[in-house]
Amino acid sequence: MIEKLDPESLARPNIRALLPYSSARDEFTGDEGVFLDANENPFGQRNRYPDPHQRLLKKALSERKRIPVENIFIGNGSDEVIDLIYRIFCEPQRDRVIICPPTYGMYEVSANINNVEVVQVPLTERFDLDIDKILSYPAQCIFVCSPNNPTGNRLHNAERLLAEFRGIVTVDEAYIDFSAGNSFLEKLTDYPNLIVMQTFSKAWGLAGARVGVAYANAAIIALMDKTKPPYNVSAPNQAEALKALSDPLEFERQVSVILDQRALLEKELKDLPAVRRVHPSDANFLLVEVTEANAMYQYLVDKKVIVRNRSAVVRNCLRITVGTPEENRMLLDELRNYG
């Protein structure tokens, strides 16, 4: 049995020693009174700073996910969470991160911004993790994505990674609500070095609001809380996320339409002569191998149907997001006239 990691000991010394900014809203937390403490304009609708600790949103998430509030961090999108992980755990110009392409591009961009060396360990041919190779590189962090963007599959062998990797393991579950598989949230208590990222940008329909979530050991959440900008999630964005959480039936309705449409798209695409393969998907998109991706991409752009050309990362592949039934019909109609 490998000894459990103390996540605090993995953080950069300057972050461990950091005294966080204490905002006016930290020092007095009541709702009522004459507020002359934050140099706000006393007039207007959005004149007050938001709750820096997003208490109402965390409480609602805690109830839905059955995870204690001290294990929840809210970011300005998952992209802020990714950046924070580097800033907390990776010393610029010294430390390394492992990334498993093809995968979400921000893990690498954010590493480059933070001057952290990227070690690429590509997914296997079946789009699974190459665990032995990963474990052969010492690194402070690894990002894995399940279901993975752009391949759409869940990773089946990440548990061994959790057990054996001696750094921070971030599992990005941006697309988990479209998958019938289990979330890594249930592993949080077993692995103190695990961070699970989720987001309001996909199944919750709030990409415009920028609300991302990290679930982790309380020590990791405390490090994130003291490193983030104090008011990182705006009041309207917190309110939008709370509103979405208050209507779980609408959430389920939308997810169910998207899943039905994914099945229909998969079936119809497979019948097209220019489609070689539709990869199975646990997400709200399909990775589709076609005879000539660049040509098909340009054809669709000319028809004002925009998909993502991923042929630079997976040969001859387009990534197609599942849209509304009408949008999907338009895509299929155009493709039936192709070539």
Ligand SMILES: Cc1ncc(COP(=O)(O)O)c(C=O)c1O
């Ligand atoms: C795997 C993955 N993670 C995170 C994100 C971004 O999430 P957010 O909008 O919360 O920053 C995306 C967006 O496409 C994604 O594909």
